[in-house]
Amino acid sequence: MSDARKAAGKSSLADIYSHLPDSPSEKTLEQVDYDARHWSSPVKGPLKPGTPEHKKAMADMFRDTFNPYKPSVIPWPELDPETLHRITSLPIWDIAVQTEGKARLRMAAYADMLEDPDVKDAIARNAWEENRHKEVLARMVEHYGIPLAPEDPYIEPRDTEWAYLVTGFSECWDSFFAFGLFSLAEKAGLFPMELIETFEPVMQEECRHILLFANWLAYHRAVMPLWRRPWFEMRVIGVLFFLLYERLSLVRSFDDDGVEHTQDNNFTVTGAQSMTDKQVDFVELMELCLKENERRFAGYDPRLLRPQMAPFAARMALGGVRLWRRLRGQKGAEARQAA
Ligand SMILES: [Fe+2]
Ligand SMILES: [Fe+2]
Numbered sequence: 001m002s003d004a005r006k007a008a009g010k011s012s013l014a015d016i017y018s019h020l021p022d023s024p025s026e027k028t029l030e031q032v033d034y035d036a037r038h039w040s041s042p043v044k045g046p047l048k049p050g051t052p053e054h055k056k057a058m059a060d061m062f063r064d065t066f067n068p069y070k071p072s073v074i075p076w077p078e079l080d081p082e083t084l085h086r087i088t089s090l091p092i093w094d095i096a097v098q099t100e101g102k103a104r105l106r107m108a109a110y111a112d113m114l115e116d117p118d119v120k121d122a123i124a125r126n127a128w129e130e131n132r133h134k135e136v137l138a139r140m141v142e143h144y145g146i147p148l149a150p151e152d153p154y155i156e157p158r159d160t161e162w163a164y165l166v167t168g169f170s171e172c173w174d175s176f177f178a179f180g181l182f183s184l185a186e187k188a189g190l191f192p193m194e195l196i197e198t199f200e201p202v203m204q205e206e207c208r209h210i211l212l213f214a215n216w217l218a219y220h221r222a223v224m225p226l227w228r229r230p231w232f233e234m235r236v237i238g239v240l241f242f243l244l245y246e247r248l249s250l251v252r253s254f255d256d257d258g259v260e261h262t263q264d265n266n267f268t269v270t271g272a273q274s275m276t277d278k279q280v281d282f283v284e285l286m287e288l289c290l291k292e293n294e295r296r297f298a299g300y301d302p303r304l305l306r307p308q309m310a311p312f313a314a315r316m317a318l319g320g321v322r323l324w325r326r327l328r329g330q331k332g333a334e335a336r337q338a339a
Contacts, residue, residue: 032067032068032069033067033201035064035065036065036066036067036201036204036205036208037065037204037296037299037300038065038299038300039060039061039064039065039299039300039301040300040301041053041056041057041060041061041301041303043056043057046303047301047303047304048222049215049218049219049221049222049305050218050219050222050223054215054218054219055116055118055119055219056118057301057303057304058118058119058122058212058215058216058219058304059118059119059121059122061208061211061212061300061301061304062121062122062125062126062208062212063121063122063125065208065300066125067201067204067205069201071132071135071136071139072135072139074136074139074198075194076139076140076143076144076195076198077192077194077195079144079192083190083191083192084144086190086191086274087144087146087191087195088144088145088146088147090271090274091271092271093137093141093146093148094148094149096137097134097137097138097141097148097151098151098152099170100130100131100133100134100137101134101151101154102154102167103127103130103133103167103171104127104128104130104131104134105127105154105156105157106157106160106163106164106166106167107123107124107126107127107130107164107167108124108127109156109157109160109163109164110123110160110161110163110164111123111124111126111127112124113160119216119219122212122216123164123212123216126209126212129205129209133202133205136198136202161235162235162239165235165236165239166239166242166243168210168213168216168217169213169236169239169240169243169309170243170246171206171209171210171213172210172213172214172307172309172310173243173247173309173310175203175206175207175209175210175310176289176293176307176310176311176314177289177310178203178206179203179207179289179292179293179296180272180285180286180288180289180290180292180293181271181272181275182196182199182200182203182292183288183291183292184272184275184276184280184285184288185275185276187276188275188276188277188278190275190276190277203296204296207296207297210307211297211300211304211306211307213307214304214305214306214307214308215304215305218305240309272285282317282321283318283321283322283325286314286317286318286321287318289310289314290311290314290315290318293310293311
């Protein structure tokens with residue numbers, strides 16, 4: 001602290017930027033929560049990707065919907081032994097912590113190489129929020145004593161664009177199913193409400209992240225010289241195959257005590273049964289994912305693009321399963337008639 005500030009009886013600058021003068025009122029928190037879920041550009045007319053208006057809307061959306069919650073003040077509820085066991089035995093904690101660790105680094109690396117101040121700000125902020133997710137998880141894991149395998153060192157990506165694409169597309173895929181799973185868990189009541197409420201802003205943040213990614217992707221394609229497009233689209237296809245491969249593989253690692261950790265990369269699709277004690281029906285689950293996906297995006301300017309891949313895949317799968325069930329039902333009815 002400078003002598004002049006000390007002499008004037010003022011606190012240090014670090015004290016000012018690290019402490020709020022008062023605790024936020026309930027209304028403020030409600031307002032913050034509302035603002036994080038609703039945003040519209042004041043610009044009239046279409047927002048065409050590649051235009052300055054679209055780019056500014058994308059960055060403003062991300063900045064204006066920022067939720068300033070602090071992981072350090074989250075109160076972790078006490079859990080009964082059964083709930084504690086249910087949470088600690090989910091095969092996701094290593095992957096969740098490591099995914100956030102990788103995402104923050106990859107997004108920061110991509111933001112670092114950008115020139116455009118708006119896009120740079122949005123993606124750098126996204127990196128900061130991933131770091132905050134990691135902190136939320138770290139605090140939770142510590143509070144409940146969840147054993148983790150040691151994290152491998154996080155290495156700066158060599159191919160920054162590829163790494164950013166992998167992170168962005170996997171967030172789009174995983175978030176779509178996570179929205180449904182989260183709602184399923186909330187309805188089932190197997191987890192305490194305080195815990196659900198703690199992770200609610202994290203879920204909504206992922207919705208903002210994939211909204212940003214979908215619009216960045218459209219912007220990036222629109223401003224890219226035409227001769228680069230074929231190579232870029234090949235890389236996108238490569239990323240999608242890589243994600244498919246990654247989602248189909250289980251990850252095995254060992255902690256300090258030599259205990260094996262088997263983690264499921266595809267938990268957001270396969271983990272539904274861990275969220276509820278009722279039998280999960282595929283059609284109902286996919287319908288829930290689609291409904292939740294729509295609900296989470298509903299408050300944002302409809303001129304901003306939404307991620308399409310996971311909802312499209314879910315609709316296709318739903319159509320296929322419904323058709324199969326109808327055919328099977330018909331066959332069953334014919335067999336009964338014949339008998
Ligand atoms: Fe995250
Ligand atoms: Fe994210």
